[in-house]
Amino acid sequence: MKKIYTRPNALKDTHFHYCPGCGHGIINRIIAEVIDELGLRGKAICVAPAGCGMLIYNYLDIDTLESAHGRGAAVATGIKRVLPENLIFSYQGDGDLAAIGTAEGFHAANRGELITVIFVNNGVYGMTGGQMAPTTLKEQITTTTPSGRNPVNAGYPVKVCEVFSVLDGTSYLERVAVSSPANIKKTKKAIIKAFQHQLNRTGFSLVEILSPCPTNWKMSPLEAFKWIDEVMTKQFPLGVIKEVK
Amino acid sequence: MIEIKIDQERCKGCSLCVEFCPKKALFISEKLNMKGYFVAAFDEKKECTGCISCVLVCPDVAIEVYKN
Ligand SMILES: Cc1ncc(C[n+]2csc(CCOP(=O)(O)OP(=O)(O)O)c2C)c(N)n1
Numbered sequence: 001m002k003k004i005y006t007r008p009n010a011l012k013d014t015h016f017h018y019c020p021g022c023g024h025g026i027i028n029r030i031i032a033e034v035i036d037e038l039g040l041r042g043k044a045i046c047v048a049p050a051g052c053g054m055l056i057y058n059y060l061d062i063d064t065l066e067s068a069h070g071r072g073a074a075v076a077t078g079i080k081r082v083l084p085e086n087l088i089f090s091y092q093g094d095g096d097l098a099a100i101g102t103a104e105g106f107h108a109a110n111r112g113e114l115i116t117v118i119f120v121n122n123g124v125y126g127m128t129g130g131q132m133a134p135t136t137l138k139e140q141i142t143t144t145t146p147s148g149r150n151p152v153n154a155g156y157p158v159k160v161c162e163v164f165s166v167l168d169g170t171s172y173l174e175r176v177a178v179s180s181p182a183n184i185k186k187t188k189k190a191i192i193k194a195f196q197h198q199l200n201r202t203g204f205s206l207v208e209i210l211s212p213c214p215t216n217w218k219m220s221p222l223e224a225f226k227w228i229d230e231v232m233t234k235q236f237p238l239g240v241i242k243e244v245k
Numbered sequence: 246m247i248e249i250k251i252d253q254e255r256c257k258g259c260s261l262c263v264e265f266c267p268k269k270a271l272f273i274s275e276k277l278n279m280k281g282y283f284v285a286a287f288d289e290k291k292e293c294t295g296c297i298s299c300v301l302v303c304p305d306v307a308i309e310v311y312k313n
Contacts, residue, residue, distance in 0.1 A: 004247070004310040005300045016305055020257035020282070025304035181265055181301040214259075221259040221304075 008032035010041055012061050021221025023211030024052055026178045027120060028059050030188045031091075035062065038195060044087045047076045051093035052126040070101025073108035076115040087198055089116040094135040095125040098158045105160075109204045112169025116194045117206040119160060122213040123232065130216030134158040137235050142216070161208050161241040171203030171244040175236060177210035179228035183238075193243075202244055210236055247295040248311045249287040255307035258282035262299035262308060268292055271299060 010032035016025045035044050041062060048056045050069035057064035067075040072090030080088040097105045097119050108115065124142055125131040131144040135157050139148040149157075161173045172194050176187040187209055194205035210232050212224035219227060249271070256278060262285050263271045270291035278284050285307075287293070300308045 001248070002312040004295050004312055005297050006309045007306050011306060015255055018304060020259035020304070021261060022304050025306065026302070029306045181296075181298040184301045221261050222264050225261070225302075 008036045010035040010061050012059055014058050016059065017055055018052065019213075019215045021212060021214040021224060022052070023122060023178045023209070023213070024120065026184060027118065027187070027209055027211060028053075028056060030178075030184070030191060031089075031118065032060060034188060034191050034195065035060070038192065040087050040195070043085070044089065045079055045083070047072045047079070047088070047090035049090070049092045049096040050127070051096050053091050053093060053120060054127075056091055070096050070099070071104050072096065072101060073113070073115065073117060074104040076117075077108050077111075077113045080113060080115050084114070087116075087195060088114075089118055089195070089198075091118045092120065093126065094119070094121045094123065094133045094160075095128075095131075098134040098160055106164070106167075109164045109206070110167045110169050112171070112203045114198050114201055115204065116191075116198050117204075118191065119206055119208045120211050121160075121208050121236065122211045122216075123157075124213055124216045126213050126216055130213075135160075135236075137232065157235055159236065161206065164204075164206060165242040167204075169204050170206070170242055172197040172205035173208075173241040173243075174206075175208040175210070175238050175241060177228050177233060177238055179210065179212065179225045183229075186238075197244075208236075210238075246313045247293040248313060249293060249299070250309045250311065251285055251287060252307040252309075253278050253284045254280070255305045256282060256284040257305055258284055259304060260285070261302040261304070265298045265302045267296060267298060268294065 046064040274286040
């Protein structure tokens, strides 16, 4: 029997704790595939966040360090400076990177730290029950914006890639989505690209991934996929935002 | 022939594989797993092209694909 697809080696046997239809599982799998394909098993080190993605150390079969909420890019900076030959990436949610961790992410990007941030944008604070995040869409209903996010008092959705693109230290920034087989393939290519920028020592790299949270969006998994394509991408356009050759 | 293997204990019945299969060869079965979900299954009578769309969208990495 010839294999067409089998589970990646860099993924442990452990079952994911994620809710049905959650994008974190898809993204964890893609990272594991990239680690296998680029032969980074002994070289890649992950920095885990606070948030739904925190148990990634139970899933990826590589060295992983847990960071305090939002501090992923700072912890990754430390590891990279001590182990410059290793590939260091942080895995961070939008509450993590774009709210409590704004300073750490922004300044790591500005210093051009040779790290990669995998930024999972699901538009809410998932783990704590679906509160508004800085990335919540205008009009989006969450537990803390029950009548929809009103920019007059709650501000606008933060576009992390666009903000980071004006910083000279950044070399690769792309926004992708895990919302269809085609988009999922693009997500994998984007992560490979970002890792290559780090391995080539070009600068700071970040892949922002629009990711479904059916539980907190109160949608079925299919509705959540469609909502990304039809609604979320209107406020968060997909594509390469910056690439330094 | 293509063979789809679904790890029924990993599956959470989210239906994404069912929705994205271009050949409509997957369905949610009557089988309940240990986690309490009705799990996805492959309809042997349907044709599978091995496009792996089901694999790509599966959030639980529950699907493996083989060719006989
Ligand atoms: C210093 C600190 N403040 C607050 C929390 C509580 N907390 C845990 S997860 C989380 C939000 C996570 O949201 P996000 O980063 O968007 O990730 P998601 O769960 O949506 O994947 C918060 C506020 C914490 N763990 N540590």
